[in-house]
Amino acid sequence: MYTLPALNYAYEALEPHIDGLTMHIHHDKHHQTYLDKLNTALTNYPDLAALSAEDLLWHFADRVQLKTPIDIATAIKNHGGGFEHHNLFWEIMSPNGSREAVGDLSAAINARFNSFADFKIQLIDVATKHFGSGWAWLVLNEKKELAIYSLPNQDSPLLSKHYPIMGIDVWEHAYYLKYQNRRPEYLEAIWQVLDWQKIEERYQLGLKK
Ligand SMILES: [Fe+2]
Incomplete structure (x- = not known):
């Protein structure tokens, strides 16, 4: 059983960047629900x-796809993604x-984006333009190169063996209470609460994955 x-x-x-009520609901309700549904899917x-959620x-x-019926594989993809992505999300903020x-x-x-300022512009642009629910990601791709993209819902870069270095949750549940449609x-x-020391640690893990 995975745990929260x-x-x-x-x-x-x-605060004031991310409010406490949003954090309570996001962690205690949304993350908990992904966890509960993942554990239910894996019951048998x-x-x-026994694998880490990342693995x-x-x-x-x-x-997973070889060993489970399609409905269980889908539940694992959605709720396993939701569980692991939020594990990462709390970790990279401080x-x-x-x-x-x-x-x-x-x-x-x-080397990849010219400067940290240019990188920020690209990532925020991808996150802003992502249509609907999902995440904007900085990943290490199969060539161990940095890449920026967004994916819908809880579809994980890990499914493509891309290692997520950092991700920004753009589901409305991440911001609607304080920022509504903004x-x-x-x-x-x-951006004001990302902890790049933690993100550097994930980069090192990704290089070895
Ligand atoms: Fe979320």
Whole structure:
């Protein structure tokens, strides 16, 4: 059984950028529901449940789809994605942290996108234009190159063996209470609480995956 990770900071710690009520509902209700539905889907598949959620999605094509009926595979894709994406999301934010890329990731971003400022413009543009629910991602692709794109719903880059370095949740549940339809304001607010030291740690993990 997977379990809900606690936040490493108080629910209100990201204010005024991300409000405490949104954090409570997002973590305690939405994330919890993805978790519950993932655990339900895996009830009769203990060998799959023994994998980390990351590996469950990474090996989706070669393990999950082969071993489970289509409706269970779909539940694992949707709720496994929802569970793992939110694990990542809480991890890459913090009330104090590096607000610009550091270390090897900083060099890789500058090499790929010209500068951190240009990278921000591209990522925010993708997140702003994403139609409907989904996530904007910075991933390491199969060539271990950085790439920006968005995916709908809880479709995971991991399904394509792309390692998500960071992602921004653009489901309305992530911002509607405070920002209503003003997604660009939410994206600017999220940018203020990203912790690039944590994102650098994910970059290093992705290089080794
Ligand atoms: Fe979410």
